[in-house]
Amino acid sequence: FRRLIPENRKIQKNSTSYFYCLNEVIVKQAFLLKIMANELKSILATEADEHSHTYKDGEEVVLWMNTVGPYHNLQETYPYFSLPFCRGSKLAIAHYHETISDNLLGVDLEFSGLDIKFRVDVPKTAYCTLTLLNEEVDAFHHAIRNHYWFQMYIDDLPLWGIVGEYRNDENSGESMKLFTHRLFEIGYNGNTIVEVNLTSNNRIDLKPDVAFDLTYEVMWKPSTVRFHDRFDKYLDANFFKHRIHWFSLFNSFMMVIFLVTVVTFILMRTLRKDYARYEKDLKMDDFDRDFGDEYGWKQIHGDVFRSPSFPMLFSCLIGSGIHVFVLVIVVILITFWGELYLERGSILTATIFCYALFSPVSGYVGGCIYTHFGGKRWIKQALCCGSFLPLLVATAATIGNISALYQSSTRSIPFGTMASIVAIYALVVLPLTLIGSVVGRNMSGRPNNPCRVNAVPRPIPEKKIYLQPWLIIIGGGLLPFGSIFIEVYFIFTSFWAYKVYYVYGFMFLVTILLAAVTMCMTIVCTYVLLNSEDYRWRWTSFLSGASISLYLYLYSIYYFIYKTRRHFTLSILACAIGYVATANFMEIVRKPTLDYYSLIVLTNQSIVAYCKRFVANFSSDYTFPFSFFKDLQQTCSLQPQNVWNVLFLAVVLTGLRFMFVRFICRPLAKYWRLTAEISGKLPESLWNLTMYLFLWLNTCWTLVRTDRWKYFTDPLSIWSDFSRDRLIPYEVDVVYLTQTAFYMHATYGTIFMEQWRKDSKVMVFHHLLAITLLSFSWAARYDQVGILVLFLHDVSDVFLECAKIFKYLKFRDNTHYSFCEFLSNASFIFRLYWFPLKVLYTSFYGSVFLGPDDLPFIPVFNFMLWLLFFINIYWFHFILMLIYNLATGKFKELEDSRELENCNSEKHD
Template structure:
């Protein structure tokens, strides 16, 4: 934990380090005629395995003479596996190059073997120019089956650049002149540059990377409409069925002038949720853990809403790693929410072990992600991939947690305990717990928990396809307005479904609703993870231990956060519902 003397300095330094690349550029993107335009090489790897990336010069390409400059990005760029190195290819603003030599590549046996393996695995590479990406493949397989040399290496790079006045608007890379790979052969690696003027404005230069047809297809709009109709149905179900039943129950309790026969009949017919009023507010088991996950889930809900709004306003898809950087910064700054919700909940239920509660709330989700990340990082280091997180970046992440996130979480716990921690249960808890009668299998907590996630998953099913495709198949996700609508729909559906499940459980005279309401909503993540397995085998061509471990590891982190978020939303919604229905009955 950081001391108070260094906290302010650490916070300032960290915020400058991690946020500046996301919201600003090292350059003003303005050029004069004949100004040098840097072409940065970034990474190379199998096209079907997006996370299996390596340093560009892991393949025996032409290396620039002397010490090549590096362009260091922010935290999100490093976590995204980017390492920009100056190619030292001579590109000048508005100056065409017909054909120039990069270097002469002498092929020996190890180089030929490396290039052949890369071509067989469909290796692609990524360059950057003025923060705009360029992509290309290392080579291709000769379509002539009778040829002895089926591995062809592209030897010429044709760079086309469009500009508007003094700013670069678009860059494109095409490759030509494939040559067979033969030991002892010399290949001239060449390039050409062609400049042309355009009237596209600088603010719209990223539009070419956005797949409007894919993301704004009719099926996307239909999914939003379908989810919206589900919201109307569920809210109608809660208001028309449950509230009508509750209103009838309230009417029975409100009658004071009934005759003896009516009262006896009402008492004999009394059953369900009314009978457990003396146990329904009994503190749940593992109260420390439940308060920690509910507090963390409340923070995740605020965090996701904040990141989506920032993405809508700031077009975060433009910057390399901007989304990751924003997520980390916002997570640290919203840690107060987790502490406040957890502390208030723990105090209202009579918790005494405050140290354990504060530490668990501050460290639960980060350390779970750290455990998964540690395993993935070990795999990346073994493979020598750019996906491996450098030690310095780990130190920065730990400082963010230790100097910003953890103190805010602990402070929130203290505030929550003192401001919203007073017990206010509508009914007094009885000393002796009421026995829970056996009910039909579909009214057991386990079945209610498993079934509770189906409808929330159904409301986000289509959006999951677009999110997965964006992350795993090179699509730039930019429709954050859709994501905001889906997030709001998810919250509403989760609350409604959890309330219905809680009501059924209480009617079965089972008062262990706290954990059931959490798992009922959190089970949405189980269905998302099952969908990810389907997506992996049906929608992608990923292969190999590296990519498989990263796919399911990243998906596990995502589903972990989604499950905690949905569980917290469901529990908080059910808590309000339970307090509301027991507020107007006569408790003994």
């Protein structure tokens, strides 16, 4: 840093100016950040050990002894040589130089003293002789009775072995034997180690003052495992990638889409009615207005933007929440792409580095919010933002550290590691937080509330019991917890059992789903509170989203008691610390999006009356049919990678649509000199026309390519070719992939990117139904029926989008009206004639009389097809209305009948 400063601008060391102090702080921060960056760079590399992971024949291979502890308590560990084992005779480095993350994780590597050389077999050899005292025999007996296991490392690959064998028979009584021989089987591929296995045998009874030998043996064998894949044996794919994991994720995803759609529709629909009533009142005379009609959230518009109590604490929580949310997202993505779970302590190292790097985020957001609330003590607030989470973690770590020191456990944190963490906090985290707070305070500006806050707070009326804030807070976490319940089970299992959690793609998706669910629940809870004329919404919305931690804590207690066999204080403390970390993660996921979104919603008065009826009519007697997933698990053919491909392609389509509108549609609208209103509608139709035409041509090509055109001419032949064991052709998989991704993108586009029309709610329902039908027919191998549905529907959409484009371009000649007539005929032929004749008849009649007896979920499939048919009837009546209006002269030019509701309301106003 000093080399970057010109010589004539250097500040002398004897200067006490503010700029010199700031320069010293920046230099120290840059030094520490450089150290952490180098450490993070090293763990992201393939070769992450102090060695190169490559050996020459006869080169030394180090065996490190780590920890020992009870098998049923993974979190209770002690140094390996705390038991009276002995070392080998080989002299080498006595102790491994652990990193900060190793010390925090309780890693305590010590050299074994065993002589192991690359590709050199070692016969059975005694490396030491033990003569135990009574106390040492008791220590071994305690370890064997509690099923103690030990851990070793060879070339960063872990090995586990059991100390001894314990039996307790009624006839022979209690028997405890110690394993004295260890067989190491090491697999190599070229000049790298790719496999390690440990076998313990030669059991002996332990007696005081009786000498016995500890022996070892090394066998080298070639292996075909690649170096990059050597860690795969430790990853339990059968557990983490079980089909129920995929289906639970899909179920949560569909639930989130439905919930977001419902809440968005509720807000837009009811808010429009409220504003229509208020606009009508404004146009009336004072004596004609009915002031008694105002109720609910409208009554408290002068108090809803009042600053909350304890604004400093509130801003610190929001700032810290966004900080850790960014941290969680970045660490998950780094771990997913960099496979950090393959290297010991890499995830924790990346977490510490990223937390320090993103410290300005906490100060910036907290400073903006605190200034918006009119706070003056910004330095104290900045210190609070920078110290809140570190002090919380330090408190939990101190309690656990005291317990670990009392038990002489490896979970205790060394003094040097604590000093390093404190230095990172004092020299990096805290200064960066202060800088972010200063920037946020200066960039926040003045509060820009849409209305003035009343000088005197309005009295809060009495509410019914189910509208009390504490009950709203408790209920706000139920649905979010249900959306992540399955993933929490997998995380707890990896924490308490000998499993490596590596499905961070699942964790990322669950994080996004949790944010969406919590956002929707916060909006509903906030509306319920404001509609009861209680303006204290900020803390209630915050705590309603954070209440998921209550259910997580209760579930962690249940899991600890009923799913594990844990004991002693250290385990309970470990469970508590794990809960604090998990609860913070869940709260932080909600804070930045949900509270801020709720603030935007409330600022624009997007609190709707329908939610009140929703809460009043909600019934808790419904039970979800979990047997559905059990049956679906047995019959599904949908591959897991296809789900990822669909999600990725849906995001790509959204980006392509943005570029299509920006670089093609807008220049065309400007060239054709269209009005602003038409310029906003034309891109939607051009994009849909392009996509529907591409999808329909792709479906036609697939029908010809896979010889499935015969199903259109002879639909009943589908069931003669149907088999649950057949493979779906690759071309059909491509059709389903593109169609599903398009409808996922179309759902998002209808809600957030297109103008809301009379049938928009039906359009959203249609897209969700299409996604469900595509996924269902793809998974249950009903693709022969599904591809006919796609063929009949996409061609009608092509004609419909062409008609809309003609209307926007104001083509009013006879060809225009002839095309309108052709559109009605095409929609009728494809959707109302051929669809029931070719699809419904085949799916209903053919499945009953011609299909196999064990067709999975065929009634559900037929029900969804009938729903799609009714939607087609609903849309066809718009076309008939359009033709009727043209024939009767109601419209002189072609209008989209779906916009009649908006037109009529504007004329009425």
